[in-house]
Amino acid sequence: MAIPxxxxxxxxxxxxxxxxLYAVAGAGHVSRATVAARIGLTRASVSTLVEELLRAGFLVELGPGRSGGVGRPGNALALTDLGPCGIGAEIGVDHLTVCAVDLRGQVRARQTEEAPNRGASPAAVLDRLGSLVERVTVDAGAAGLRPAGLAVAVPGLVTRSSTTVVRAPNLDWHDTDVAEHLSGPRPLTVDNEANFGALAELWQREADGAPGDFIHVSAEVGIGAAVVLDGELLRGRRGFAGELGHVPVEPDGPDCACGGSGCLEQYAGEAAVLSAAGVETHGAGGRSAALAELRARAERGDPGALAALRRAGRALGIALAAAVNLLDPRAVVLGGALAGLAPWLLPALEAELQRRTAAPGAVPELAVSVIGSEGPSLGAAHSVVRTVLSDPLPYAAAR
Structure with missing residues (x-):
């Protein structure tokens, strides 16, 4: 997309x-000369900008370091590990997570609380989340960081450019304005957990030099997806794009919390797969223990576990074939709990894509996210960091 x-x-x-700032962020440690070469400005112009960023506390000098060219080494530059940070939070069906990420992209504080959120009032859940945010903010402050904002990932539909959760079926939330109930740093951003997970994946792929063109699928109790085309997140007119979990794969299948029937979530959501495999979901250790047990059974070749995972992979393939035919992405990335179960999901998923994809040639690359279940909270925190990197002046003025 062209920059105006x-x-x-x-x-x-x-x-x-x-x-x-982005040039330094992408390189880690880099000289002024290298920055000038990468962004196409003169060394004198870059030197002036660097001096301003050093005075404002966004950059630090690490001492002499080679730029890769000839001549004397220049002082290596790096983003500071102090000052502004992003606070990211995730509201899951059975957990809350909050983390603080500095400008270098490092997680500097984290708090997680395992608790059932389905059935609890939004005010009660957001009050507990506010307590976690406060603890992470205190921990970040002790490390020399100050919040530049708070971003919250939720498993539901969020009206575009608002803080209102229109519907989160697996939480039983409707028309909930998060800002009314959640204390903590401002500005506040609220978005779908799959969107934040996809952004975390996009930024990781950009750092690795991989194309930003994929469908990102993740699962908790429900299934979320987000579409990234040419490095841009596809949001839709109201911000509701990506509801793959509610694509019907068996029109006459079981009822879904969304009001439909036969939705993908009823076959490939965590709860559906664990139930089909006969894994107890209410024992000690909760969801994490249940998923570990499912994986252990699959590794042992347990027939019930393998059948449940094949069924889930097939359902994912059916739903994704429709998305692939419509959007023609370069890759499909499995994240969240699906990442850990990929060895048993991918064969059936790929078979369905091979059978149902209309375009000739190979199906899209099938990849497994290296970020895993931390994607939504990390994507949320990094979105705040990128706000700082994109417009540092207001944060410099606050020093």
Whole structure:
């Protein structure tokens, strides 16, 4: 997507400061000369921008380091591990997670609480989440960090550019404004957990030099998906794009919490797979223990576990074939709990894609996320960090 030309001197300065920060972020440790070469500005211009960012506390100098060219080594630059940080939170059906991520992308504080959230009032859940946010904020402060904002991932539909959860079937939330009940840093951003998970995957793939063109699928109790095309998250008119879990794979199948029947979640959601495999979900250790038991049974070749995972893989393949035919992505990425079960899901999934994909040639690359279940909270926190990197001036002024 083309970046519009800056309309003022301030916008030009903000854009160039941001370009320098992203260049340093992408390299880790880098010289002024290398930054200038990467962003296409003169060394003198970059040096002026760097000095401003050093004074504002966004960059630090690490001492002499080679830039890869000839001549004397310059002082290596790096993003600071102090100052602004992103606070990211995830509301799951049976857990809450909050983390703080610094400008270097490192997790500096984390709190997790295992608790059933389905059936609890939104106010009660968000009050407990606010307590976790406060603890993470205190821990981050002790490490020399200050929150630049809070982003929250939820398993439901969120109205675009708002903090309102329109519907979260697996939490039984309807028209809930998170901002009304959640204390903590501002500004506050709320988005679907699959969107934040996909953004975390996108930014990781960009760092690894992989194309930003994929469908990201993740599972908890329900199944979420997000579509990234040409490096951009596809949100839809209202922000509701990506509800793969509610694509029907068996029109006359079991009723779903969304009001439909035969939805993908009823065959490939965590609860459905664990139930089909005969794994107890209410024992000691909760969800994590149940998933570990399912994996252990699959590794032992347990027929019930293997059959449940084959059924889930087939259902995923049917639903994804429709998305692949519609969008023609380069890759399909399995994240969340699906990542750990990929060895037993992928054969049936790939077989369905091979059978149902209309375009000639190979099906999209099938990949497993390296981020796993931490994707939504990390994506949320990194979204705040990227806000700082994209427009550092307000955060410099707050110093």
């Amino acid at each position: 030309a800056p309309s003022s001197q301030r916008e030009m300065r903000q854009r160039n400061l941001s370009r320098v």
